[in-house]
Each structure stands twice: as structure tokens, then as C-alpha cells.
Amino acid sequence: MKLSPKPGFTKPSGPVALIIMDGVGQAPDTAWNAVTQSRTPFLDKLMSGEGPDGATALFTELDASGKSVGLPTMGDMGNSEVGHNALGAGRVFDQGAKLVNKAFSSGDFKSDVWKWLMEPLTDGATLHLLGLYSDGNVHAHVNHVFQLIDGAIDDGAKRIRVHVLADGRDVSERSALDYFGPLEKRLEAIRESGVDVRVASGGGRMVCTMDRYEADWGMVERGWAAHCLGDTENIQTFSSSVDAVQGFYKDEKMTDQYFPPFVVVDDNGDAVGPIQDNDSVLFWNFRGDRAIEISTAFEAEEGEFTHFDRKRVPKVRYAGMMQYDGDAGIPKRFLVSSPQIERTVAEYVVKNGMKRFSVSETQKYGHVTYFYNGNRAAKFDENMEKYTCVPSYKQREQTRPWMKAAEISDEIVKDLDEFKPDLMVVNYANGDMVGHTGHMIAARMAMECVDLCLARVIPEIISRGGVVVLTADHGNCDIMAECGKDGNPKPGSQPEGWRAKVSHTKQQVPCVVTGNGIENYELNESARWGDDPDCKAAGIANLGATVLNLLGLEEPSDFLPSILKAKA
Ligand SMILES: O=C(O)[C@@H](CO)OP(=O)(O)O
Ligand SMILES: [Mn+2]
Ligand SMILES: [Mn+2]
Structure with missing residues (x-):
């Protein structure tokens, strides 16, 4: 060299x-x-x-x-x-956003790892999809989520739970309803076709799950409690993700990236999608920095993980959209190779x-x-x-x-x-x-x-x-x-108007x-x-x-x- x-x-x-x-x-x-x-x-x-x-x-x-x-x-x-x-x-290298798009259009995402994730689903296990839900295209893109859902249903998934992190950082700061609204509608349509698919939990990306560089493991702990444990005792519960957003928006200062964690519950108040033994979990973000810690929480064996008390560690098949840390090999399995x-x-x-x-x-x-x-x-x-x-x-x-x-x-x-x-x-x-x-x-x-x-x-x-x-x-x-077509700022709640x-x-x-x-x-x-x-x-x-x-x-x-x- x-x-x-x-x-x-x-x-x-x-x-x-x-x-x-x-x-x-x-x-x-x-x-x-x-x-x-x-x-x-x-x-x-x-x-x-x-x-x-x-x-x-x-x-x-x-x-x-x-x-x-x-x-x-x-x-x-x-x-x-x-x-x-x-x-x-x-x-200039093709980056995650582009590589994942290519994998979906070629069908290459249905790799051996994909098959491994699908295997338990025909025996009644649940597929959990988790990640940042927006079209910001910095860490993730909503289109990928629908391709995953459709692909899983094609391959026999009967029960899918979606855990959504609100963005409000790569997109408008109070835009969660623009994303969660259509998502809930689309999932409802899929349910009518006989597949049990629901949003199960979520939270804001700067409060839950997406910490980076070990700045604050407490974020990952809150996400874990919502997505994995479905902890209805300590976390606010709602009937849907839209219901959660409407609840949070009662506070006029609340913006999406700072939503607290939430758990979706059924009519009896039970969480609709805690993660259980034998389930498969896929984290759909393609960018690595904010995906490493949650992946570690899913993959680390009992006794090897000291960042917080996970309380219950389901034995799941876990994969990431990409490998988030190539040196440390996190996660072990992933759908698309990094640049x-x-x-x-x-x-x-x-x-x-x-x-x-x-x-x-x-x-x-x-x-x-x-x-x-x-x-x-x-x-x-x-x-x-x-x-x-x-x-x-x-x-x-x-x-x-x-x-x-x-x-x-x-x-x-x-x-x-x-x-x-x-x-x-x-x-x-x-x-x-x-x-x-x-x-x-x-x-x-x-x-x-x-x-x-x-x-x-x-x-x-x-x-x-x-x-x-x-x-x-x-x-x-x-x-x-945020400016309108005329180039001037849209009215809003900042002190400048x-x-x-x-x-x-x-x-x-x-x-x-x-x-x-x-x-x-x-x-x-x-x-x-x-x-x-x-x-x-x-x-x-x-x-x-x-x-x-x-x-x-x-x-x-x-x-x-x-x-x-x-x-x-
Ligand atoms: O905070 C982040 O994760 C991103 C925005 O999504 O910002 P940056 O790319 O500057 O790290
Ligand atoms: Mn930057
Ligand atoms: Mn930034």
C-alpha cells in the first residue's frame, strides 16, 4: 500500500x-x-x-x-x-439505502438468513419486524418494511408483529400520523386476508432503542421493555400506534423523536405482541450506528450482557437488515451485505x-x-x-x-x-x-x-x-x-413563528x-x-x-x- x-x-x-x-x-x-x-x-x-x-x-x-x-x-x-x-x-460507494433497494428488486433479500427466519413461522411462531418507521432514508425506509411483510406472507408467515420507532428527525418533527396512519390501514387490509399482523409497540427514536456509541443504554432498555417484554405495568398502553400518537400529541410541545415508549394492548389490556421463545426478529434499519446496541441486546447470551437487566431473554432467531458492525460481527446474521x-x-x-x-x-x-x-x-x-x-x-x-x-x-x-x-x-x-x-x-x-x-x-x-x-x-x-412552495417558512410553534x-x-x-x-x-x-x-x-x-x-x-x-x- x-x-x-x-x-x-x-x-x-x-x-x-x-x-x-x-x-x-x-x-x-x-x-x-x-x-x-x-x-x-x-x-x-x-x-x-x-x-x-x-x-x-x-x-x-x-x-x-x-x-x-x-x-x-x-x-x-x-x-x-x-x-x-x-x-x-x-x-463513492453504493450505500445501504441503495444496496437494500437492489436486494428487494432482485429478490436477493430472500437469502439463507431469510429462510432461517421463516422456518419457525410455519409452526405458529411470530415474525417480529422492528425499526425506524419513516421515509427519511437515513437509517431506514418504509418501503422496505412492506416488502418484508409481503415477502414473509408469501413464505407462509401467519402472525407478524411490527414494532415502530417514530422518526421526527429525518422527516417533519410531528409527522408520525402520516406514517403510522397508512401503516395501520394497510395492516388492517392484510388482516382481512387472514394474516394476523399488528403494530405491537413503539416509541421515539431518541428515547427508545436507537442509542449510538453507548451514549445512553437506558434508551435501549426502554425499547427492550416495550418491544420484547411488552411491559404494560411500566409503559403507557394504547389500542394502536395511531392512538398512541394522538395521546402524545395532547402535549403540544411533544415531537416524534422524543415519544416515550408505548405498548399496544388488546381489549383485555394484554400486550398484543411481546416477543416469545422460537419467534423470529428482524431489525429493518440499514444504517449501523444506532442499530448495534439493540442487536447486542437480542444476541448476547445470558451472563454476557451487563448494560441493563433484560429480565426475560426469549430464545429467538435474530437478524439485521445489514451487518451493523463488521469488526465485532453484530449481528451474526443479516439479509444484505454492507458496502x-x-x-x-x-x-x-x-x-x-x-x-x-x-x-x-x-x-x-x-x-x-x-x-x-x-x-x-x-x-x-x-x-x-x-x-x-x-x-x-x-x-x-x-x-x-x-x-x-x-x-x-x-x-x-x-x-x-x-x-x-x-x-x-x-x-x-x-x-x-x-x-x-x-x-x-x-x-x-x-x-x-x-x-x-x-x-x-x-x-x-x-x-x-x-x-x-x-x-x-x-x-x-x-x-x-420548514418552507412551503413559495420558499417561506410554514407557520408553526417556534418562537419565530x-x-x-x-x-x-x-x-x-x-x-x-x-x-x-x-x-x-x-x-x-x-x-x-x-x-x-x-x-x-x-x-x-x-x-x-x-x-x-x-x-x-x-x-x-x-x-x-x-x-x-x-x-x-
Ligand atoms: O442522528 C442521526 O442518527 C442522524 C440523523 O438520522 O444524524 P447524523 O447522520 O448526522 O449522525
Ligand atoms: Mn453528520
Ligand atoms: Mn445529523
Whole structure:
């Protein structure tokens, strides 16, 4: 994996730092753009081509959504998984959303694992389908659920229970009825054809089941109690998922991602679908980070699981839509193979004798390690790499929009002198995590806080002889209001009078390159992320070659071209 020197590029004496402002896109300057509406003097200067202490800054805008990051259509917003995969791979790989679509259209999802799941069903066992129920297409898609239900019925399933996590984060924040309503109707129609299929439990994705990076196992415990135990003593009960949503909406401030867990009960008050011995369970999310813990809860043997008291552990056949952690082999069985991302920037860096450092806080830790490494948690070389995780606050981000940006900055400054990395990969979570709350004031503060931290760390990096590539993985806080066809915000309950938009955006993302030696380079205006007719610009995947070039290395021949070229 040795790379030759890149003609015209010289490795700086300090590190090449890839700094990712999560969820910070380039959108028009409106009252609902937290990026432009916040006071960010340092960032503004960088984007106008002025680096700190007279350094040159090159500024451009990159694609970070749709096909540029391996998603099915240009209408798909980017997300952290595909964004960090692209940044780390330097190439565009077909991602989970696309691979699962392909498996359904070819019929390949009916694999040996599928048959194994179906086997007990002809003897009266129940098939439980569980996952995020929306068309956000970041973690999951409703279409996949119907294909699973139809496929299972074709293969003889007589009793199916569906456990639904409300989204309100990749889609409108109070849209659960738009999803659960049609679902209940469709299941009713299937029941008329003689198959016993019902929604059995659920909850909000940020309260139940979908924790990530072990930030809060309590979420998984609440989900387990609802889906698996059907615990009607401790959890609110309803007659259907629609009934549950209507109940929760009595609180006008309640939004879908924060629904408490719920259990659906019959006329006698008994849970309609607790999970029992011999049942089969399929988790339908395709994205890994928020699916690993619940999968562990289902698969770990008694005595091996210490995160919470599972109380009852049914002996089930469990599978995921995909494998969520390839290193740890979680889950053991899955329907569709994950993208095989090999030879990432990080691996090349380490195998070319350079040191690599990654740092973020809990909520984004796996992004700069696992996702950046091409879905691999383990280090390529223990001695050459250092990964630092600052524990995130457990409270909601609107109450602490500064998050752990200052502490991440402390780690950067410390390791500039201690670990002395050649490549540094940093993620500031604020723009994204606060953007997801829909709170404009908090999102502005999040951006100002990121600016303050950049104004501190970037001069430090440059004064150690380094170079900075500052960018984002996708947009989010650049559009904080849901707008109608006329381009103006829809009325809603935010203090500004609009309806919050809490999901990512499809906007391009900013990219600034500044620091030592940049005056020798210029933007490579012909760089593109592909030859697709929809491709009109470079994308974040082009930054793989860019980072290698800045380290003085020639990019591998299958990498997308760098956004930089040496001046003639
Ligand atoms: O919170 C998450 O899981 C996603 C949105 O669904 O955000 P990101 O891709 O930025 O991690
Ligand atoms: Mn992100
Ligand atoms: Mn996000």
C-alpha cells in the first residue's frame, strides 16, 4: 500500500487536519439559516479567502448529498454515515439505502438468513419486524418494511408483529400520523386476508432503542421493555400506534423523536405482541450506528450482557437488515451485505508510516473512527494511531448548544504537541446535533461556539507547520424552518413563528483549505465526484485524494481527483 510522492506537493512540517463541522451546509442567507445568521467572524474570513496571520485560504463548495455520497437519488439528503464514508474512502460507494433497494428488486433479500427466519413461522411462531418507521432514508425506509411483510406472507408467515420507532428527525418533527396512519390501514387490509399482523409497540427514536456509541443504554432498555417484554405495568398502553400518537400529541410541545415508549394492548389490556421463545426478529434499519446496541441486546447470551437487566431473554432467531458492525460481527446474521470499503485514506496514511489522530465527542466518535475508516472500528496500527472520545452531555442539545466543542479543542491543542499526528480528523457535532432540535437560537449559538473553537485551534495547527481542510459532512442548521412552495417558512410553534425543520439538508457544504504551503496550490476546477449526468461539481469524496496529496502522497488510481492542483 505504499504510495509514491505527489509531484508538486510537499508534506508540511505540521499535521494535515481534516476538520468536519457536522451538519453545516451552504444555504441562502435567510432568517432561518443559523450558519449565516450567527456571528462567526473567523469562519467568515476563511470563506472570503483570508486565512489566519496572512495565510492563503482557498474556498469552494462541495456536493454532499444524493448520488455524490452513494445514495439512490439526488433527492436524498446526506448524512453522517455516508458523508464520513465518502471523506474517508476518497471514492463513492453504493450505500445501504441503495444496496437494500437492489436486494428487494432482485429478490436477493430472500437469502439463507431469510429462510432461517421463516422456518419457525410455519409452526405458529411470530415474525417480529422492528425499526425506524419513516421515509427519511437515513437509517431506514418504509418501503422496505412492506416488502418484508409481503415477502414473509408469501413464505407462509401467519402472525407478524411490527414494532415502530417514530422518526421526527429525518422527516417533519410531528409527522408520525402520516406514517403510522397508512401503516395501520394497510395492516388492517392484510388482516382481512387472514394474516394476523399488528403494530405491537413503539416509541421515539431518541428515547427508545436507537442509542449510538453507548451514549445512553437506558434508551435501549426502554425499547427492550416495550418491544420484547411488552411491559404494560411500566409503559403507557394504547389500542394502536395511531392512538398512541394522538395521546402524545395532547402535549403540544411533544415531537416524534422524543415519544416515550408505548405498548399496544388488546381489549383485555394484554400486550398484543411481546416477543416469545422460537419467534423470529428482524431489525429493518440499514444504517449501523444506532442499530448495534439493540442487536447486542437480542444476541448476547445470558451472563454476557451487563448494560441493563433484560429480565426475560426469549430464545429467538435474530437478524439485521445489514451487518451493523463488521469488526465485532453484530449481528451474526443479516439479509444484505454492507458496502465493502477498503483502502481508506486512514489506512494509506498509517501504512505509509504516518501517524493519525481522530477526536470527537461521544455522539460523533464513531463517525471519525468507524465511518471514516470504511466501517471499521479497530485501528490499522495501534502504535501509529490515537482515537480520543470526549464524553457528550446526556442532556438535550438545545440546553447545551456548546456541547463538548471546547473540550475537543483542548484535545487537539494537547496532541499537536504530545502525539504529533500527521493526519488529524476532527468532528465538531454542534451544527448537526443542535440543528436536529429545531431551536434557532440554540443553533446560532452552536455555530458561534464552533467559530470560537476554530479561531482557537486553526492558528495553533498552522503555527505548528500544519494545514487545515475545513468542511462538513452534510447540511442541517443552514435551514432551520420548514418552507412551503413559495420558499417561506410554514407557520408553526417556534418562537419565530415558523415550523421547525429538524432534518439534514441537501445543500452543498463549504470547504476551506488553509495553512502552510497553500500558496503553491490552486483549486482544481475540473474535479468531479463522478460522470453521472447529475454531477456538476466536486463532492466531499474528492477530499480523500486532497488529504493524501497535502500529505505529499499520490492518490491511488481509483480515487476521485483532488480538489487541489499544484500551481504551474
Ligand atoms: O442522528 C442521526 O442518527 C442522524 C440523523 O438520522 O444524524 P447524523 O447522520 O448526522 O449522525
Ligand atoms: Mn453528520
Ligand atoms: Mn445529523
